[in-house]
Amino acid sequence: MNSLNDTIVALCSGQIKSAISVIRISGSDAFTLVDEIFTNKKEKQHQHVYYGFIKDIDEIIDEVIVTYYKAPHSFTAEDMVEISCHGNMYLVSRIIELLISKGARMAENGEFSKRAFLFNRIDLVTAEAINDLVNATSLQSAKLAMSALKGQTSNYVENLASNLLDVLTTIEVNIDYPEYDDVEQLRYDNVLPKINDFLDNLQQVINDTKKGQIIKDGIDTVIIGRPNVGKSSLLNALLNEDKAIVTDIAGTTRDIVEGKINLNGLTLNLLDTAGIHDSSDLIEQIGIKKSLESLQKASLVICVFDGSEPLTKDDYDILEKTKNYQRILVINKCDQKVCFSLKDAVLVSSINKDIKNLEDKIKEIFKDYQYNNEPLLFNTRQLGLLNKAKNHLIEAKNQALNGQVIDLISIDLKEAYNCIMEILGKGNQEDLLNNIFSKFCLGK
Numbered sequence: 222m223n224s225l226n227d228t229i230v231a232l233c234s235g236q237i238k239s240a241i242s243v244i245r246i247s248g249s250d251a252f253t254l255v256d257e258i259f260t261n262k263k264e265k266q267h268q269h270v271y272y273g274f275i276k277d278i279d280e281i282i283d284e285v286i287v288t289y290y291k292a293p294h295s296f297t298a299e300d301m302v303e304i305s306c307h308g309n310m311y312l313v314s315r316i317i318e319l320l321i322s323k324g325a326r327m328a329e330n331g332e333f334s335k336r337a338f339l340f341n342r343i344d345l346v347t348a349e350a351i352n353d354l355v356n357a358t359s360l361q362s363a364k365l366a367m368s369a370l371k372g373q374t375s376n377y378v379e380n381l382a383s384n385l386l387d388v389l390t391t392i393e394v395n396i397d398y399p400e401y402d403d404v405e406q407l408r409y410d411n412v413l414p415k416i417n418d419f420l421d422n423l424q425q426v427i428n429d430t431k432k433g434q435i436i437k438d439g440i441d442t443v444i445i446g447r448p449n450v451g452k453s454s455l456l457n458a459l460l461n462e463d464k465a466i467v468t469d470i471a472g473t474t475r476d477i478v479e480g481k482i483n484l485n486g487l488t489l490n491l492l493d494t495a496g497i498h499d500s501s502d503l504i505e506q507i508g509i510k511k512s513l514e515s516l517q518k519a520s521l522v523i524c525v526f527d528g529s530e531p532l533t534k535d536d537y538d539i540l541e542k543t544k545n546y547q548r549i550l551v552i553n554k555c556d557q558k559v560c561f562s563l564k565d566a567v568l569v570s571s572i573n574k575d576i577k578n579l580e581d582k583i584k585e586i587f588k589d590y591q592y593n594n595e596p597l598l599f600n601t602r603q604l605g606l607l608n609k610a611k612n613h614l615i616e617a618k619n620q621a622l623n624g625q626v627i628d629l630i631s632i633d634l635k636e637a638y639n640c641i642m643e644i645l646g647k648g649n650q651e652d653l654l655n656n657i658f659s660k661f662c663l664g665k
């Protein structure tokens with residue numbers, strides 16, 4: 222069983238050959254363990270850097286720079302040491318093995334951040350932001366993670382919770398001291414507007430969180446259409462590389478082909494799919510089923526049509542199947558004579574990489590999906606908790622409308638409050654924490 226008392230060690234820079242690698246050690250024995258293998262024997266001071274050699278008995282392993290952080294002023298809030306050694310994975314392993322032989326334990330993924338959270342150095346939103354910053358694939362998602370890292374998101378959530386606490390406190394005081402004169406008397410006709418106001422505010426936060434999720438994870442975009450209209454050619458043009466196979470044989474793409482692009486700072490997660498039509502070929506049928514399934518999690522659907530031929534029954538089917546999605550209609554092959562028009566469709570020629578009309582349309586649709594310094598929440602866990610809080614508030618509202626006793630209403634308001642505090646990791650269970658931190662890199 223891993224204990225918080227263990228002193229842990231891990232490589233916290235990349236597992237690649239590089240000029241420098243950084244090994245992190247955290248825990249009450251960090252200073253003494255490192256000093257056992259470090260030639261520099263000076264008294265170590267907080268945030269000071271020391272030069273010397275790592276030695277295994279008489280053998281010099283590497284020339285290093287070592288930085289010391291005294292608890293609680295370190296990332297983990299424990300005594301912490303960072304060894305900057307040469308970026309050779311053999312040397313790194315030797316140093317880590319040496320530290321383990323002296324009594325350290327290999328850290329688990331995310332264990333440094335988990336300690337920072339458990340020792341109240343950071344809250345859960347900030348911990349998640351650290352991981353998101355490391356994994357950010359666009360400028361927008363990095364900015365979003367950075368704002369959370371700076372504590373803006375946590376302040377925002379705390380503010381939200383404290384507004385709800387105000388309503389709750391007034392109710393509680395009324396329950397406990399109904400005769401108390403200075404307390405605003407809470408009857409249903411003044412509980413309800415407070416709950417309604419909070420619900421409106423929360424709905425706005427939920428909408429913004431969905432926006433934050435798209436900024437962070439990218440826009441799941443499915444390219445769909447009947448066979449041979451040029452879906453794979455469009456994917457290749459968007460990616461600016463020959464990723465998907467293109468031929469003039471209908472049914473070329475069988476399985477889903479994925480790609481990522483960065484447009485205006487936003488990530489588009491592109492899926493090229495098998496052409497949709499009635500097929501008797503078993504493999505193609507499976508591909509078509511996958512194409513239709515991929516629609517379910519799409520935030521954007523690009524429907525491709527072949528402008529050089531009149532629309533077919535399969536084209537009309539696709540228009541019908543995608544009508545409730547956020548979609549862009551694309552008429553491809555406009556380098557040839559285009560023989561039909563479709564309202565709001567954009568014209569492109571994938572073969573000539575003439576796709577600016579489509580790119581402009583995507584930018585236009587997602588123009589508000591920019592991080593603009595407002596603190597946003599941005600992940601599924603946070604969104605789930607916000608929705609849970611919303612359900613409790615709706616329940617409280619219904620109880621107030623039905624004239625239920627005020628104590629019952631307060632139970633649901635408390636649950637809503639707990640959900641919001643859980644976003645910050647207050648009152649969390651171990652399983653949840655393990656689940657979150659296991660997604661971190663080693664050394665973080």
Ligand SMILES: Nc1nc2c(ncn2[C@@H]2O[C@H](COP(=O)(O)OP(=O)(O)OP(=O)(O)O)[C@@H](O)[C@H]2O)c(=O)[nH]1
Nearest residue numbers: 448449450451452453454472473474496570571572
């Ligand atoms: N003239 C012209 N031909 C194109 C264009 N885009 C694609 N094509 C041609 O159309 C044919 C089919 O292209 P693909 O990209 O494989 O079409 P697809 O929709 O992926 O087809 P499936 O994978 O079979 O569903 C190929 O011969 C391409 O060269 C275009 O913009 N102009």
Ligand SMILES: [Mg+2]
Nearest residue numbers: 452453473474
């Ligand atoms: Mg294809």
